[in-house]
Amino acid sequence: MNGPIRRVAIGVFVCLGLLLAGVTWYQVVRADELRADPRNPRPALSERGKERGFIVAADGTVLARSVEDPNDARSFLREYPEGETFAHLVGYSSFLVGTTGLEAAYNSDLRSRRDLTISDLVAALLGADLRPKNLEITAFPELQRAAYEALGDNRGAVVALDPATGAVLAAVSTPGFDPASLLTNEAAANWESLLVDSEQPLRDRATREIYAPGSTFKTVVAAASLDTGFANPGTTFNDPVAFRLPGSEATIENANGRVCNDGDSATLLQAYVRSCNTVFADLTIQLGAVDVGITAEALGFNQDIPFEWTIPQAVWNTEQLAADPAALGQSGIGERDVRATPLHMAMVAAAVANDGVAVNPFVVRRVLDADGIAVEENTGSDLGRAMSSETALTLTQMMERVVTEGTGRQAAVPGVRVAGKTGTATGTGGFSNPWFIGFAPVDNPTIAIAVFIEGSEVSGESASGGSVAAPIASELIQTWLAIGS
Amino acid sequence: MSRRLEAATIVAASLLAAFAVALVNFAWGGGLDVQVGLTFLVFIVSFGGFFAAVQTFAPRATPLLIPIVVALVGLGFFEIYRLDTERAGLQRWWMLIASGIGVLTLWLLTKRGTSALRRYRNVILLVSIGLLLLPNLPSDWAFPLKGLEVNGSRLWVVFDVGFTRIQFQPAELAKLGIVIFFAAYLADHQRALREAHRRFGPIRIPEPRQLIPLVMAWAGSLVILVWQRDLGASLLVFAGFVLLLYAATGATGYLVAGGVMTITGAAAAAVMFDHVQRRMTAWLEPFQHYEDEGFQIVQGLFALGTGSLAGSGPGLGRPDLIPNASTDFIFAAVGEELGFAGTVAIIALYGLLIAVGLGISFRSREPFRKLLAAGLTFILAVQVFLIVGGVLRIVPLTGITLPFMSYGGSALVGNMVLVALLLRISHEEAR
Numbered sequence: 079m080n081g082p083i084r085r086v087a088i089g090v091f092v093c094l095g096l097l098l099a100g101v102t103w104y105q106v107v108r109a110d111e112l113r114a115d116p117r118n119p120r121p122a123l124s125e126r127g128k129e130r131g132f133i134v135a136a137d138g139t140v141l142a143r144s145v146e147d148p149n150d151a152r153s154f155l156r157e158y159p160e161g162e163t164f165a166h167l168v169g170y171s172s173f174l175v176g177t178t179g180l181e182a183a184y185n186s187d188l189r190s191r192r193d194l195t196i197s198d199l200v201a202a203l204l205g206a207d208l209r210p211k212n213l214e215i216t217a218f219p220e221l222q223r224a225a226y227e228a229l230g231d232n233r234g235a236v237v238a239l240d241p242a243t244g245a246v247l248a249a250v251s252t253p254g255f256d257p258a259s260l261l262t263n264e265a266a267a268n269w270e271s272l273l274v275d276s277e278q279p280l281r282d283r284a285t286r287e288i289y290a291p292g293s294t295f296k297t298v299v300a301a302a303s304l305d306t307g308f309a310n311p312g313t314t315f316n317d318p319v320a321f322r323l324p325g326s327e328a329t330i331e332n333a334n335g336r337v338c339n340d341g342d343s344a345t346l347l348q349a350y351v352r353s354c355n356t357v358f359a360d361l362t363i364q365l366g367a368v369d370v371g372i373t374a375e376a377l378g379f380n381q382d383i384p385f386e387w388t389i390p391q392a393v394w395n396t397e398q399l400a401a402d403p404a405a406l407g408q409s410g411i412g413e414r415d416v417r418a419t420p421l422h423m424a425m426v427a428a429a430v431a432n433d434g435v436a437v438n439p440f441v442v443r444r445v446l447d448a449d450g451i452a453v454e455e456n457t458g459s460d461l462g463r464a465m466s467s468e469t470a471l472t473l474t475q476m477m478e479r480v481v482t483e484g485t486g487r488q489a490a491v492p493g494v495r496v497a498g499k500t501g502t503a504t505g506t507g508g509f510s511n512p513w514f515i516g517f518a519p520v521d522n523p524t525i526a527i528a529v530f531i532e533g534s535e536v537s538g539e540s541a542s543g544g545s546v547a548a549p550i551a552s553e554l555i556q557t558w559l560a561i562g563s
Numbered sequence: 564m565s566r567r568l569e570a571a572t573i574v575a576a577s578l579l580a581a582f583a584v585a586l587v588n589f590a591w592g593g594g595l596d597v598q599v600g601l602t603f604l605v606f607i608v609s610f611g612g613f614f615a616a617v618q619t620f621a622p623r624a625t626p627l628l629i630p631i632v633v634a635l636v637g638l639g640f641f642e643i644y645r646l647d648t649e650r651a652g653l654q655r656w657w658m659l660i661a662s663g664i665g666v667l668t669l670w671l672l673t674k675r676g677t678s679a680l681r682r683y684r685n686v687i688l689l690v691s692i693g694l695l696l697l698p699n700l701p702s703d704w705a706f707p708l709k710g711l712e713v714n715g716s717r718l719w720v721v722f723d724v725g726f727t728r729i730q731f732q733p734a735e736l737a738k739l740g741i742v743i744f745f746a747a748y749l750a751d752h753q754r755a756l757r758e759a760h761r762r763f764g765p766i767r768i769p770e771p772r773q774l775i776p777l778v779m780a781w782a783g784s785l786v787i788l789v790w791q792r793d794l795g796a797s798l799l800v801f802a803g804f805v806l807l808l809y810a811a812t813g814a815t816g817y818l819v820a821g822g823v824m825t826i827t828g829a830a831a832a833a834v835m836f837d838h839v840q841r842r843m844t845a846w847l848e849p850f851q852h853y854e855d856e857g858f859q860i861v862q863g864l865f866a867l868g869t870g871s872l873a874g875s876g877p878g879l880g881r882p883d884l885i886p887n888a889s890t891d892f893i894f895a896a897v898g899e900e901l902g903f904a905g906t907v908a909i910i911a912l913y914g915l916l917i918a919v920g921l922g923i924s925f926r927s928r929e930p931f932r933k934l935l936a937a938g939l940t941f942i943l944a945v946q947v948f949l950i951v952g953g954v955l956r957i958v959p960l961t962g963i964t965l966p967f968m969s970y971g972g973s974a975l976v977g978n979m980v981l982v983a984l985l986l987r988i989s990h991e992e993a994r
């Protein structure tokens with residue numbers, strides 16, 4: 079009988095081998111997939127009530143903190159004292175609806191590792207610090223609040239950068255939402271209602287959405303023209319009422335429907351200061367998609383820009399536009415398929431302000447351990463030279479003229495030299511998307527700004543970048559200079 | 564392994580159980596409390612006492628069995644404690660009772676040994692069938708012994724004497740009685756069963772007349788399935804019988820016939836019964852039926868996957884999200900908190916246990932004892948494979964307990980009796 083029993087024994091051990099294969103399959107091979115399944119509440123539940131690190135602003139204001147739960151001494155509650163103004167930048171960490179913003183980008187630093195797992199205990203024995211780390215960020219709450227208030231009831235975004243380093247001084251998207259509402263027991267319902275809100279408050283318009291930049295893109299085209307020597311501010315172009323796109327019946331007209339200068343000729347400076355579409359469409363086609371593309375890519379278009387989270391690429395389709403002059407003409411005024419985030423357009427303004435060198439944006443200045451010692455420090459990084467020093471200087475003078483006598487007059491700040499460029503991109507459903515990019519003070523720029531308004535209620539002249547976005551920039555520059563002094 | 568080492572290993576395994584309970588306490592902000600001490604005390608009294616009884620009643624028994632059992636009970640116990648402190652308290656009482664009944668079994672067998680079981684096989688079979696039928700007693704009559712229906716299955720008996728109620732599953736003991744009967748029956752008839760065959764090439768087909776016991780076992784297990792809706796016990800009894808029949812005769816034909824009958828029975832059951840049909844759906848497409856049939860299985864897989872390599876740590880996972888975590892899904896619950904390291908250890912421990920059981924069978928010279936040791940080990944192995952395989956989606960979930968680890972008193976009693984029988988056989992066959 080030992081023969082058959084032995085054969086059954088072999089069968090039994092084959093079955094046990096199957097069980098080993100089974101646990102290997104689910105606990106090793108597919109473990110990450112199962113853990114990350116959206117229906118698996120465990121990862122979020124394990125973070126619930128855990129202590130997380132502080133997030134503080136450049137001036138020391140607390141943006142996120144964990145406080146002990148008064149009802150449960152072993153549990154912590156997350157608080158966001160600045161609420162809606164920092165909702166997209168700081169994000170939230172909710173066991174019910176997930177984690178976003180810096181809370182997500184720096185989750186591994188912010189979370190406490192004191193959860194008594196064997197690997198953590200071993201790490202602690204080897205001297206690792208299991209306490210949550212803290213973040214110090216570059217944004218200024220005063221500027222952030224000013225931007226949030228200036229945007230008012232508009233859907234839109236404001237991004238302000240330090241042009242020398244790329245440090246984000248403010249990044250606001252409106253409408254905001256209260257991150258605290260996503261931490262309560264009603265979080266799921268609150269999140270649902272934010273999701274279906276037609277104003278799309280969960281959307282981060284400042285860094286995660288790309289829009290047609292409109293006439294602010296003329297800054298890139300102008301830089302390319304100056305840099306290649308194709309034109310200087312005095313170079314003259316034809317000045318028709320309407321510019322006929324080559325190979326097409328379509329025409330491009332100026333915003334007011336009139337000629338740019340005298341109907342005979344207009345200079346590059348005049349066209350830029352008055353934001354003449356006719357001249358820039360003509361100029362862009364003459365200059366060519368490739369030369370514009372070189373400058374655009376030097377400014378970070380068609381590239382992944384390093385940031386705390388993935389930001390969508392800004393778009394300039396060189397190859398496609400080289401083969402389609404009509405599309406190139408439209409693209410030269412920032413329409414058609416040209417796209418950029420407000421963050422990216424702030425980078426463009428910053429590059430002009432920074433003597434032609436583009437810088438990568440960043441938000442987290444330092445990561446501090448629980449004892450306050452910096453374990454990671456960020457001083458910014460260059461993307462590289464986007465235009466020559468002379469081009470940057472000339473372009474700065476042109477942009478200053480926009481504010482002193484052109485379409486951006488409402489961006490002016492008394493006693494301060496401001497440079498800028500307006501834009502009024504075609505939005506959806508007949509609404510326009512006003513823009514303004516710029517920097518100040520001109521002789522020693524400390525702030526570069528992009529203001530974007532989505533689908534302004536009123537169209538036409540009263541909803542242009544000059545009338546809607548420029549005044550917001552003016553306010554923010556004043557606030558910023560007040561903070562600095 | 565010396566006796567002293569065996570005793571030391573039992574103490575070590577008991578300490579491990581108490582330590583795991585302490586870890587759960589630490590995870591919840593507690594510390595070394597009365598639960599930790601009580602756990603250690605109950606383990607030492609139960610298994611130390613059982614060990615001492617083995618020294619008295621079966622001194623030549625193998626020293627390898629009890630330490631493995633204590634380790635498995637400990638791994639299950641801390642998880643039961645983590646899931647439900649109240650149940651852990653009850654389970655401690657059951658440990659004492661089960662060990663006591665194990666000792667009683669050893670004592671009863673001291674005089675005449677396991678050959679008494681062979682002699683009284685028909686009585687044992689009748690008692691077992693009687694036990695199996697107990698849950699079908701009316702639930703509402705005046706007699707203190709009543710049947711009870713839980714989750715659509717009739718497996719429970721309530722002994723209700725006014726001041727207290729004791730619930731138990733008589734099938735847990737009945738299945739041992741049935742294995743004893745099978746072993747005795749096959750020991751008597753093995754020659755006849757082995758020799759009456761027709762050959763078809765390499766496969767030997769038994770004479771139709773010799774298939775009668777197989778058909779009867781099949782019919783019997785189908786009755787259990789239909790009448791009591793107990794898929795697990797039904798499969799266990801039938802698989803145990805087929806494997807033992809093969810062990811006794813070496814006729815591959817029985818394995819083939821048994822396999823065909825299992826699949827036919829399962830397929831018929833899936834068509835005829837909703838509850839079997841639902842289990843099939845949960846097995847094949849759990850993720851598509853996450854909201855209903857598949858929920859338990861998927862939660863079990865989430866638990867295992869989230870546990871990953873090292874596990875969350877005792878008390879730090881969320882195995883409470885799995886329905887029936889402390890009974891049917893104890894394996895997934897431990898897998899979440901102890902990780903792959905823990906599940907591999909558990910499977911290895913069962914492998915050792917089965918190896919020791921089959922080793923006892925190998926070394927036995929007397930056919931009845933050989934078959935009994937093999938049969939007892941087979942039903943243990945089948946049970947482990949069915950429930951762990953069910954949790955891992957290797958086979959459909961049949962809803963039986965994981966031996967020694969799941970919460971449940973009757974199962975623990977049955978399994979301790981099984982261990983006592985194996986120890987007794989190894990004592991009798993020791994040279």
